[in-house]
Amino acid sequence: MEFTVKKSELEHNLQLMQGVVETKITMPILANILIQAEDEQVRLKATDLEVGIETTMPCNLKSPGSTTINVKKLYEFVKSLPDDEIHFARESDTRINITSKNVVFKIAEMPSVEFPRLPDFPVDGNLRLKGLLFCDLLKKISFNLVVDDKKQHRGSLFVMTPDSIMLVATDGHRMTYIKKEQESFDLPVDLPEYRLLLNRKAIQTILRIQPSEEIEMSLGENHIFFRIGSTIVSSRLLELKFPKYDKVIPRGNDKFLKIGVDSFLISLKRACLVTNDRAHPAQITMSGHQVELRSIGAEIGSEHREPLQAEYDGEDLEIRFNAQYLIDFLQVVGCEHIRMELKDADRAVLIRPMGEMSYEYLYVLMPMRI
Amino acid sequence: MMGRIKILASDVAGKIAAGEVVERPASAVKELVENSMDAGATRILIAIEDGGKQMIRVEDDGCGMSRDDALLSFERHATSKLRTAADLLRVSTRGFRGEALPSIAEVSRLQLWSNDLVEECGTYVRISGGVKEKVEDIALPRGTIVQVDDLFYNFPAREKFLKTAGGETGHITRTVEMAALSSPIVFFALRSGGRKVLQWEAVETPAARIGQVLGKHVELLEFDESNGPFHWHGFIAPPLERSVEKPFQHFFVNGRPVKDRTLGFALRRAYQEYLQRDTNPSAVIYLEVDPGMVDVNVHPAKTEIKFLESNDAFRSLHAATKRRLGKMQTFVAVHLSEPGQGAEDPIAGKAALPPLPARPLHTQEQSHCSAPQAVPSQMQLDAPTSLRDSPFTVLGQYMESFIVVSTRDGILVIDQHNAHERALYEDYCAHTSVPSIQKFLIPLIMDLSDEAFNAIMENAPSLSTHGLHIEAAGPRSIAIREAPAQLGEAGAIAFLAELVHSAETAGDLRAFLDFHLLRSMACHSAIKINMPLTPEKMESIIRNLFATSTPMVCPHGRPIIVKLRLDEILRGLRRNTQGFSS
Ligand SMILES: Nc1ncnc2c1ncn2[C@@H]1O[C@H](COP(=O)(O)OP(=O)(O)O)[C@@H](O)[C@H]1O
Ligand SMILES: [Mg+2]
Ligand SMILES: [Zn+2]
Numbered sequence: 001m002e003f004t005v006k007k008s009e010l011e012h013n014l015q016l017m018q019g020v021v022e023t024k025i026t027m028p029i030l031a032n033i034l035i036q037a038e039d040e041q042v043r044l045k046a047t048d049l050e051v052g053i054e055t056t057m058p059c060n061l062k063s064p065g066s067t068t069i070n071v072k073k074l075y076e077f078v079k080s081l082p083d084d085e086i087h088f089a090r091e092s093d094t095r096i097n098i099t100s101k102n103v104v105f106k107i108a109e110m111p112s113v114e115f116p117r118l119p120d121f122p123v124d125g126n127l128r129l130k131g132l133l134f135c136d137l138l139k140k141i142s143f144n145l146v147v148d149d150k151k152q153h154r155g156s157l158f159v160m161t162p163d164s165i166m167l168v169a170t171d172g173h174r175m176t177y178i179k180k181e182q183e184s185f186d187l188p189v190d191l192p193e194y195r196l197l198l199n200r201k202a203i204q205t206i207l208r209i210q211p212s213e214e215i216e217m218s219l220g221e222n223h224i225f226f227r228i229g230s231t232i233v234s235s236r237l238l239e240l241k242f243p244k245y246d247k248v249i250p251r252g253n254d255k256f257l258k259i260g261v262d263s264f265l266i267s268l269k270r271a272c273l274v275t276n277d278r279a280h281p282a283q284i285t286m287s288g289h290q291v292e293l294r295s296i297g298a299e300i301g302s303e304h305r306e307p308l309q310a311e312y313d314g315e316d317l318e319i320r321f322n323a324q325y326l327i328d329f330l331q332v333v334g335c336e337h338i339r340m341e342l343k344d345a346d347r348a349v350l351i352r353p354m355g356e357m358s359y360e361y362l363y364v365l366m367p368m369r370i
Numbered sequence: 371m372m373g374r375i376k377i378l379a380s381d382v383a384g385k386i387a388a389g390e391v392v393e394r395p396a397s398a399v400k401e402l403v404e405n406s407m408d409a410g411a412t413r414i415l416i417a418i419e420d421g422g423k424q425m426i427r428v429e430d431d432g433c434g435m436s437r438d439d440a441l442l443s444f445e446r447h448a449t450s451k452l453r454t455a456a457d458l459l460r461v462s463t464r465g466f467r468g469e470a471l472p473s474i475a476e477v478s479r480l481q482l483w484s485n486d487l488v489e490e491c492g493t494y495v496r497i498s499g500g501v502k503e504k505v506e507d508i509a510l511p512r513g514t515i516v517q518v519d520d521l522f523y524n525f526p527a528r529e530k531f532l533k534t535a536g537g538e539t540g541h542i543t544r545t546v547e548m549a550a551l552s553s554p555i556v557f558f559a560l561r562s563g564g565r566k567v568l569q570w571e572a573v574e575t576p577a578a579r580i581g582q583v584l585g586k587h588v589e590l591l592e593f594d595e596s597n598g599p600f601h602w603h604g605f606i607a608p609p610l611e612r613s614v615e616k617p618f619q620h621f622f623v624n625g626r627p628v629k630d631r632t633l634g635f636a637l638r639r640a641y642q643e644y645l646q647r648d649t650n651p652s653a654v655i656y657l658e659v660d661p662g663m664v665d666v667n668v669h670p671a672k673t674e675i676k677f678l679e680s681n682d683a684f685r686s687l688h689a690a691t692k693r694r695l696g697k698m699q700t701f702v703a704v705h706l707s708e709p710g711q712g713a714e715d716p717i718a719g720k721a722a723l724p725p726l727p728a729r730p731l732h733t734q735e736q737s738h739c740s741a742p743q744a745v746p747s748q749m750q751l752d753a754p755t756s757l758r759d760s761p762f763t764v765l766g767q768y769m770e771s772f773i774v775v776s777t778r779d780g781i782l783v784i785d786q787h788n789a790h791e792r793a794l795y796e797d798y799c800a801h802t803s804v805p806s807i808q809k810f811l812i813p814l815i816m817d818l819s820d821e822a823f824n825a826i827m828e829n830a831p832s833l834s835t836h837g838l839h840i841e842a843a844g845p846r847s848i849a850i851r852e853a854p855a856q857l858g859e860a861g862a863i864a865f866l867a868e869l870v871h872s873a874e875t876a877g878d879l880r881a882f883l884d885f886h887l888l889r890s891m892a893c894h895s896a897i898k899i900n901m902p903l904t905p906e907k908m909e910s911i912i913r914n915l916f917a918t919s920t921p922m923v924c925p926h927g928r929p930i931i932v933k934l935r936l937d938e939i940l941r942g943l944r945r946n947t948q949g950f951s952s
Contacts, residue, residue: 023900146859172812172859243812279806279855322808322855348811369807369837369852 001065002089003037007081007100009057014075016208016231017046020053020201021071032068034115035088037061045118046071051201052118055231062089066112067096074098077105119234121225122218127191129165131215131228137167137178138203140361143328144169144176145200156203157242160194167198168245173366174325175248180359196224197242202235209233248364250348253341255314257286258354260337263309265330268323271295274302275323281368282323284308287316295323319345320368329363345370392473394532395422395521396541401470402516403549406430407625408451408463409514412572413557416546420563421538423521423529431513434486437493441505443482444497446472464626464672471516476500477528479519485510499524543567547583548627551620551654554579580605580654584618590654593694600659600686607652609641609695610929614652622656623664628675633657636684640691649927655687757916764908771899773908780935786911787899788924793914795892795925798856805854805891807837813849814859820846822870829869829883836887838862854891861894889925 017033034045042059045052067090078086081100091097091106098105138156146154157168166179202224206215209228216227226233271282274297282295291310297303319342330338335353342349351363392398399416406414409432419425435443442448449468474480475497485492492510496503522529532538539562546568550558554576559569570582577592590605607614621633633655641651665676677683765774768783775782798805818826823846826833830840839852853862868886897903903911915921915930924930940947 170812172810172814173808174811248811279808281806281855322806346809364811366809366811368855369809 001037001067001096002062002087003042004060004062004085004087005042005057007078007083007086010086011075011078013044013055013057014071014078016055016205017044017053017071018075019205019208020046020048020051022048029068029110029114029116031070031072032110032115033071033074034066034068034112036066036112037088038064045115047116047118048201049116050236051199051205052234053205053231054118054234057230060085065090067109068112068115069096069107069109073107077107119220119223119225121227121232121234122220126216126218126227127188129215129217131212133180134165134215135207135211137165137180137359138207140178140332140334141167141169141176142203142207143332144171144174145203146171147200155197155199155238157245158194158196158198160191162188162191162193168242170243170245170248173322175243175245175362175364176329177245177249177362177364178359179361194219195240197238197240198224199235199238202226202233205233248348249362250341250343250350250364253343253347253350255286255312255317255342257284257291257310257312257314257340257342258337259291259308259310259340261330261333261335264338265327267293267306267308268327268330270306271304271323272327274304279368280323281320282326283318283320283370285318286312286314314342317342317345318370319349320370321349321365322368325365329365333361333363392470392477392521393528394541395426395538396545398422398426398474398478398518398521399428399542400545400549401465401474402426402428402518403546404464405470405516406432406514407549407553407556408465409433411513411556414549415559415561416542417561418539418542418563421533421535422518422542423532423535423538425517425519426521427515427517429513429515431511434512434514435484435493436486436489437505437507439486440482440484440493440495441502443471444475444495444502448472467667467672472500474518474521477525478521478523481517481519482514483508483510484514485512487512539567548620551576551579551583552622552625552627576603576654576656577605584614584654590652591694593690595690595693597686597690598682599663600657600683602687602690603656603658604687604690604694605654606637606691606694609649609651610923610927617650617652618654619650619652620654622654623666623675624658624661625656626666626675627673628666629673630675630677632677632680632684633687636687637691640688640695657683657687757921760916762912762916764905764912767903767908769900770902773903773912775912779937780933780939783932783934784912784915785899785924785928785930786901786903786908787896788928788930789915789921790911791892791896791926792918792921792924792930793911794896795888796918798888798891805837805856807839807852808855809852810850810859813841813843813851814853814862815843815847815849816863816866817844817847818870823848825870826866832883836883838866838887854887856891856895858894861890864894865890892925 014033021031021033030048032046034043036043036045037059038061040058040061041056043054043056045054047053077098081103084100087097087099089097089099090109094108096107096109098107141156145156155169157166159166159168161182163182164179165182166177168175168177170176196219206226206228209231212229216225218225218227220234222237223234224237225235268282271293272280272295275281275295280295282293285292285294289312291308291312292305293308294303294305329351333353335355335357337354338351339354340349340351345367348364348366351365353361392401395418399418399422403414403416406428409430411430411432413431415427415429417425417427417429439450445468447468449465451463451465451468471480476499479498480496482495482497483492491507494504494506494508496505522532533541542562543560546558546560550556550570554573557570557572560567570579573579573582580590590607593602593604593606595602595604619634619637621628621630623630634650637651637653637655638649641649663678665678666672760777762775762777762782765776765781767786768774771786773784773786773789775784823842826840826848827842833840837852837854838850841849841851843849850862850866853859857865865887868890869883897907897911922929922931936950937947940950
C-alpha cells in the first residue's frame, strides 16, 4: 500500500471521522479508521456500530492496499504536519510510514480484516433532497436532542410524506417542531410515508459535513443512508419510540409577548453571567406594558436586572425560565422577532418566529418553578 | 492457707441469669482464654483438634490455682472475682459469673493442671460429664493448663448444630483475634492439628497489635482522648472508599470485646456527617470507663453491655471521632519503591511505581511517620497543613482527566471530576435555599417494584420540598413532573434509583435525602473526565477545591488527590535535598 494525498483534505476528513468514533471504546478496532486505497482514490471509514461514515478522496496511488489506524493519533499527526502532500506507505507487516517533506511518523496498524463491514448504500429507491434546506431543518432542531444515549428517543422524529417533511426533537424539558411543505423538496408524489427515529449522532455528523446542493437519502432494511457529496453517513434504525408530540403543543395560551431576537439574546447572555454552571434561572416580569428580565445568582446576593424592549399583551405575569434554553432557540431561529404565547407561570410556553417563514417552526418550553 | 474462691451468696447467684455459656467450641475457647487473661498470663497457647470438637487446650503462665481453688473452680457460681452483689456493678475482670469451668466440664472430658507456686506442688484434676474422676498432686511450673476433649460428647443435640471443622476453626480464630486485640502485652499462639494458625509476640501498644492482627497494610487514624468519664483510644479507617480491604469494627470496653449498637451508631453518624454518605466505618475502639458506668451482665456470653448513660457514650465517641476526622489533611500518597528494591526487578517500569491498587492508600500524616530517616525532618515539617491559601501552579492536564499541579512540597494529581464535584457540593450545601427547579414538559415515567414504589410515594412530600415533584402514574409507576435543574433528566433518574436502593437498605429515607440529593446534583453538574480543559478552567477548579473543607475526598468517598512528595521524588532519583529546600 502506498499513496499520496493532500493534507488539508485529509485533515478535514479525519476530523469528521473522529466525531463518529466513540470516546468510550468497547472494541479496540473501533478506535481506528479503515483506509482503503484503490482506483486513484482513498476511502476512509469509521463506525461505532450504530452510525457509520465513509468518505473518498482523490489520491496519487502507487500500490493499492488497506490498513486501519487509530484515528485520534492519526489526526494529531496530520494536523501537525505542514500544509502539503502526505505520503502513506506500509513499512512492515504492522507499521505504516506517514511522511511529509522530511518529517516521518511511524504508526502501528491493526489488520483491516478486523474492521466491521459497513452497510452498502442501496442501489435503488433513493430520494434526492435539497441539501441546504434539509440541513437547515436539522440544525433548527439539533440543539434539542437528548444527550443521554440510554434514553429511548435518542434522536429526532423524522416524518416524510408526499406533502411534507417534519422533524421533532425533545429532551423532556422542551420540544422543537419543524415542518416544511413538500413543493420545496420536489418529492415524488408516489412516496410512501416514512416515519422513523433519526439517531442524534447521525444528525450531528451530517451537520458537520460541508453542505452540498443535493443530499441523496435511502432506506435500507436496517439502516438509513445519506450521501452528501463524496461522503456517506449510515445509521442503524432505532425502535420508533417517541412521545406524543402533538399533545404537548399548548393551545389557548392567551398572553402574548413580542420581542426582538438580537436584543433578547444579548440580555439573556448577560443574565447568565450571574447564574451558575447548569441552571440559569431567569425571570421575566410582565406588568402593564413593562417587561423586565431578572436573573438570580448562584452566590447569595448576586443578581442581574434589566428592562426588555418588548410588546406585551395580557394580564400581569411573572415566569421563570432556564435562560440557556431560550438562548439555544434564539441562536438558530433565523428571524427578527419571536412571539411567546403564555398561559401562566406553571404551564408550557409556545414560541414561534414572526414574519414570513417558509416553514412551521415551534418551540415549546416548560418554565422553572418560581 | 485460705482459698481465693468463694461460693457466691445466693442473692448474687440470683442476679446472674442462668443460660448457656458454651454454645460451640469457640465459646469454650473464649471462656478459657478469658480465665487465663484474668489470671494475669503473659503467654497464652491454644491448641485445637478438629475445629475444637475433638480437643481444645489452653495453656497459660498466669497465677495458677491452689488445690482447694482448683477443686472449687468447678462448682457453679464459684468465682474468685466477685463477692457481693455490689461487686457486680464494678466488674473489671472478664469472668465473674463463675459458670464457665463447671459448664464446660459438664459437657466434655476435662483435665486441668494448675500450680500457683504457693504450695509445693501442683494439682491435676480430671472430670468427665461433670463427675470428678481423679485428683492428684503433680509437679508443674506456675500457670494453668485446661484441656477439653470430646466437647458435647454427652450432648448430641448440640453436637449436631456444629459446623465443619473449618467453620469452627474460623470461629475460634476470630475469638483469639479479639482476645489478642484486647491485650497487646500478651503473647498468643493458636495451633490447629499441630499446625500454626497464628502467633503474635507481646507488643507494647494497641497500634502494634492491630498491625499484627489486621495486617500491616491497614493504615488507620489514631486518637486518644478523654472526655468526661470516657477515655477513648481509637483506630479508625480513613474516610476513603475501600480504604481497608476487609471491613472490620471492634469495640473493647475495659478490655472486654463487646457488641454495642450505640457505639457503632456513633461512628456511623460521625462519618456520615463528614462524608455525606452512609458507611459502616472500619475501626478498633478501646474504651476505658469506670466499671460502674456499664452493665456487663446482660447475657451469659458477656459480649453485650449496657451503658447506664448511653446518650453520653454516644455523644462522647461521636465527638471524638469527628474531631479526629476533622484534623485529617490527607492525600493519597504515592510511594516510590525503596532504593535497591527496584534494581532486582528486571522490568524497570514496574519497579519504579507500584500499581496503586496493589499498595495501600496512605494518608499524608501517616507517611510522615514512616518517612525514611535519610530525609531531613525540616522538610517534613514544611509540608503545608492546609491546602487553603497554599500556592500552586497548574502544570497541565493528563489524559484529559487529571489536573497536574505543583506545590511547594510535591506534585498533586487531581481527578477533575471529583474535584469539581466536591466544590459544587459545598456550594450547594452553603446555599441551603431551594435549588432551581425545572418543570418537565413530558413527565418522566418510571416503573418500580412494589417496595420501591411505596417507599418513594411515602416520601413524596419530603421529596417535593427538595425539588422533586413526583406523582403516582399507575399501580407501580411514578411520574416525575419537576426536578432540580442541576440534576437534568438523566440525573433525576440516577438519583431516584439511588434513593430506591437506600430505601431498601436503610429504611428511613428522610435522614439521607439531603446528602443524596445535593451529592447527585453536584455529581451531575460537575465536569466529567475525558474532557479537555483550558488552563483558566483548571486553575479555577483547583482554587475552588482548595477552598473547600474537605479537599481530599469527594462526597461519595472517593479520593481526589494523589500526591507525589518532593522528598519521595528526590529519594527515588537518588538526589540529596540540597538546593531543593522550599
Ligand atoms: N487459667 C486460670 N488461672 C487461674 N485461675 C483460674 C483459671 N481458670 C479459672 N480460674 C479460677 O477459677 C474460677 C472459676 O472460673 P470460671 O468458671 O471461668 O468463672 P469466672 O471466670 O466467671 O470467675 C475463676 O474465678 C478463677 O479463680
Ligand atoms: Mg471465667
Ligand atoms: Zn463522587
